[in-house]
Amino acid sequence: MATHPIQPISPxxxxxxxxxxxxDIAAGETFLSGAALTLSGxxxxxxxxxxxxxxxxxxxxxxxxxxxxxxxxxxxxxVPVATPEKVFRGNLSTAASGTPTTIADVSAEIGVQYGIVLxxxxxxxxxxxxxxxxxxxxxxxxxxxVADGDGNILVNFTVIPSVWELLA
Numbered sequence: 001m002a003t004h005p006i007q008p009i010s011p012x013x014x015x016x017x018x019x020x021x022x023x024d025i026a027a028g029e030t031f032l033s034g035a036a037l038t039l040s041g042x043x044x045x046x047x048x049x050x051x052x053x054x055x056x057x058x059x060x061x062x063x064x065x066x067x068x069x070x071x072x073x074x075x076x077x078x079v080p081v082a083t084p085e086k087v088f089r090g091n092l093s094t095a096a097s098g099t100p101t102t103i104a105d106v107s108a109e110i111g112v113q114y115g116i117v118l119x120x121x122x123x124x125x126x127x128x129x130x131x132x133x134x135x136x137x138x139x140x141x142x143x144x145x146v147a148d149g150d151g152n153i154l155v156n157f158t159v160i161p162s163v164w165e166l167l168a
Contacts, residue, residue, distance in 0.1 A: 003100045003151035004143075006122040008034025009057045009090035011082050012141075012156045021055075021081050025062055032061040034090070036116055036125050037081055039165060044081065049095075050115045050134035053165035056081040057088060057125070085164060087140060093126040093152045095119060100151030101129045109139045109155065127157060136163055 010033075011019075024043045031037070031046040035058045038047040047054065059082055082088070092109060093101045095117045103109060115131030118124075127137055136159065143154035 001102070001149040001151070002147070004091060004146070004154055006091050006093060006119050006124050006126060006152060007089075007154070008032060008124050009036075009088050009126075010034060010059070012087040012089040015082060015086060019083050019086055020059070021083060023055075023081065025065070029062050031058055032123050033058055033064070034124050035061075049117045049128075050131070050136055052163065054136065054159050054163050055165045056083045058082075083166070085159070085161075085166070087156050087158055088137075089143070089154060089156055091119075091124075091126045091152045092129050092139070092155045093119060094128055094130045095126075102149060102151045103129075103146075103153050104148060106142050106146050106148055106150065106153055109142065109153075111139065113138045113160065126152075127155065136160055 026040045026043040026045040036047040037044050037055045038051050038053055039055055113135035115128040115134035116136050117128040119126045137157040139155050139157050141156035146153040
């Protein structure tokens with residue numbers, strides 16, 4: 001039985017340039033890589049638990065892009081966002097990864113829908129194994145390195161289409 005470290009949510013497969021969008025970051029944002037993002041006044045903002053809409057997941061943290069400026073020296077931070085209609089990789093856990101979520105039968109997780117939540121210990125977003133009410137994602141695969149009885153398992157997932165916030 002292994003406990004997998006909490007990792008940032010990331011694309012599960014190769015995306016091309018059409019699968020990313022780069023938008024302005026709302027003032028005061030401090031999100032990390034892998035954060036669930038929504039729009040606030042046309043700018044990117046970290047979502048709250050079980051967001052009504054998901055623009056996508058950040059491929060970098062705000063601090064990674066704080067150096068960006070236009071030709072006049074005005075800082076205009078932006079961050080690439082992986083769009084929601086793709087497959088992502090993340091941990092199946094709870095909001096408190098200090099107590100790992102152990103999965104007895106990992107194959108039984110495929111097809112199950114869960115909410116998402118910010119992990120209190122790591123600061124990264126996870127698929128919330130304790131929330132089957134506020135469904136935001138569907139598990140579509142299990143990482144090859146995972147076995148029955150492991151904790152905080154790595155899974156592939158898709159965002160449920162009803163919460164997509166698609167950008168032009």
